[in-house]
Amino acid sequence: MTIDHSEHSKTERGSFRLDETDKALALHWKSGSLKYSQFELLKEGGVAKLYSCLDANLRRRVVYKTLHDRLIDDEIEVQRFIREARVTANIAHPGTVPVHELGRDRNGVPFFTMKLIHGRDLREVITSLKAGEPNTLRIFTLSSLLKILIQVCHVLAYAHTRGVIHRDLKPANVLTSQFDASYVIDWGLAKVWGDPEHSNPRMTGQDDPAITPVGRRYGTPLYMAPELARGDAQIDARVDVFGVGHLLFETLTHQNLLSGETVEEVSYNLINKPLPRPSDVARTSIPHQLETICIKALEKEPKDRYSDVVTLADDLSGFLRSLPN
Incomplete structure (x- = not known):
């Protein structure tokens, strides 16, 4: 499911061996x-x-x-x-x-x-882009990065039709392979519609351990949607719209969207303070149309976001088509 940097990975990519x-x-x-x-x-x-x-x-x-x-x-x-x-x-x-x-x-x-998939996760890609690594800059252009996010939207759209919300999207949970395929991984915090989330009270409603666990915090606070940070009892697929918006923000800026020294501070900032615009923190210029897409996906109130990831993917695709060949 992940990158294999071992010697096995180097040999495995070659031809099949008859003796095997x-x-x-x-x-x-x-x-x-x-x-x-x-x-x-x-x-x-x-x-x-x-x-x-x-x-x-x-x-x-x-x-x-x-x-x-x-x-x-x-x-x-x-x-x-x-x-x-x-x-x-x-x-x-x-x-x-x-x-x-x-x-x-x-x-x-x-x-x-x-x-076993050979490739890199988006976190590694963004880190290399931020460091100015030449080979990564050559391979992962803006167009190729947007295509990855569009593929992520398609995966999520299918999951949503199956009644599943990922709710833990982050760069480390997106793999891109050597054959230009992208994968969404780590579905351990997924919300399954109609599922009571097990009989254990720590797995239900306000006590869902992905939000407010007893004794310890689960999930990834730096990537939570506001409704998860608030502990809203009812969530829907727009949680993942926010997640894709967060991926887009980091892809464009190579910076974190959220900040804070503790989980509580991160959650407080997310709920109560304005989120930065990509152009506020990026070291390079951000196309206005793309920034508008990102801001809409990152609206704090679900009703103000894209209604679903398909609509978000359509806008990303529309921007891609507007780019010169």
Whole structure:
């Protein structure tokens, strides 16, 4: 599901090897987590770890995501982890990462496996653009970046038709591959319409841990929509409109939209202070039409935003068409 900078990634991009594809399938073949080997750590966060590994039966490398051992008894984290796998698996779109398997290892720790994608996340791209890295500047022009955001809108639009709101959009959750495909990842905080969000009271309404958890803060405060920061009981797909607007802001300015030393300060600023315009913080000029699109997507009141991500994508596409070839 993510970038593999290891030696395996360099060899995997070449031709198939006959000795691998034609290798006999063992009579006593391995199943579940036992069929995975050659683990290499890709990324480690506070909740989960991602590895690239070899599927012994299909002879291909995949991404293996697993919870930290210390969280195996944390009911909410386990529920969230399983939800991420199942939601992702059920949003069958070219812009979501295929999920191969969900299970538990021999120690009872949940895991799921996904397609291994070679590419970069948008956070890395923006960081490189801000640093003036020549190759990134050459590849990720304004047109190519807008095309990525339009693809993100299409993924979200499909998810919305399936009754799913992502609600945790941020640059790190957008992957762009070497073949110009873009993916929206990390659906662990997704809101599923009609789902009571589990029987645990910490998973419902005002107590949704993505908003106001007991004892600790979940989600990504720097990327929350105002209604999430306020803890509104009712949210809709316009949460993701704000999320795309936030991505557009950072793509244009290479700066953070929100600021604050603490979660509470970030939330207070988001709810009570005016948001900056892209032209206020950008080091280069911002096309007026594009800034207008960004500002509309970032309206604090959902009713003042684009009604859906499709309309937002249409305006981005219209701007693209206006650019000289």
